Amino acid sequence: MERAGEDAAGFTSGDFRKTLGAFATGVTVVTTSGEEHAYGMTANAFSSLSLDPPLVLVCIRSGAEGMAQITQNRVFAVNILAAHQEPISRYFASKTRPRGRDAFAEIDHRIGVTGSPIIADIAGALDCRLYSSQEAGDHHILVGEVLALEVFEAVEPLVFHGGRYRVVQTD
Numbered sequence: 001m002e003r004a005g006e007d008a009a010g011f012t013s014g015d016f017r018k019t020l021g022a023f024a025t026g027v028t029v030v031t032t033s034g035e036e037h038a039y040g041m042t043a044n045a046f047s048s049l050s051l052d053p054p055l056v057l058v059c060i061r062s063g064a065e066g067m068a069q070i071t072q073n074r075v076f077a078v079n080i081l082a083a084h085q086e087p088i089s090r091y092f093a094s095k096t097r098p099r100g101r102d103a104f105a106e107i108d109h110r111i112g113v114t115g116s117p118i119i120a121d122i123a124g125a126l127d128c129r130l131y132s133s134q135e136a137g138d139h140h141i142l143v144g145e146v147l148a149l150e151v152f153e154a155v156e157p158l159v160f161h162g163g164r165y166r167v168v169q170t171d
Contacts, residue, residue, distance in 0.1 A: 024161035027081045029092045030058050030066065031109075031117040034073035037100045038117050040107075041066040042093040044160050045139070046078055054146040056126055059139045065099075067140055070130060076144055077116035080124040083156040083167040088119060113148045123158075124151040 025044040032039050043066075045059035056078060060067045070076045081089055088107065091097055098105060108120035112127035119125075128144025135141075159166045 021162050024159050024166070027085075027089050027158040027160050027165070028058075029079040029081060029088060029119060030060070030070075030076055031079060031119070032066075032070045032073045032076040033111070033115045033117060034069065038104050039066060039069040039099075040079075040092045040103060040117060040119075042089045043078075049143060054149075055131060055143055056128065056146060057141055057143050059136075059141050062135065062138055062140050067142075070142060071133065073115075074130045075114035075116055076128055076130065076142070077112050077114065077118055078126045078128065078144070079117075079119045079122050080126075081119075081158040082121060082123045082152075083158050085119075085122065085158055086165045089158060089165070118150075121155075122152070123155040125149065 026046065028043050028046050029040050030043045041064070043058055043060065047057050049055040049057045058076070058078060060070070091107070097103070104117055107117075109117040110120070112118045112125065114127050114129060116127060118127065126144070126146045127148040128146050131143040131145040133140050133142050156168055159168055
């Protein structure tokens with residue numbers, strides 16, 4: 001017999017979310033640009049996938065504006081945020097941020113090889129062409145073929161763990 005608030009697996013969505021929060025993740029801003037305007041969104045569901053060919057994946061909520069933009073544009077960049085860029089993460093996670101042509105008006109950036117914005121002072125970036133898309137639950141898994149990349153090894157990454165932003169401590 002299921003208890004109120006629990007699914008057939010015996011735990012709630014809150015339990016699931018809390019357990020996932022025990023896994024520290026990097027913080028990225030996924031960007032894209034098409035004929036009309038650039039778009040960006042904060043995402044921490046990002047992973048490497050293949051070395052040959054070079055593939056990465058990002059997971060985006062189905063029906064989200066970012067999903068529609070990337071599907072339409074067929075390109076995206078994964079901007080790996082540096083420790084000092086929590087405000088940029090919060091900006092692109094905000095539902096009230098500027099959209100359309102003003103989306104990057106206050107964000108220092110340049111344009112990557114795919115036309116996607118590459119944010120300044122990041123830890124690294126992967127500029128990708130959409131390789132495939134797979135629906136999975138309430139999200140889509142977008143696989144990108146990496147066309148260009150950059151890394152700044154001396155830059156500490158921004159991390160998310162236990163529902164909070166954190167910084168990796170090095171000696």
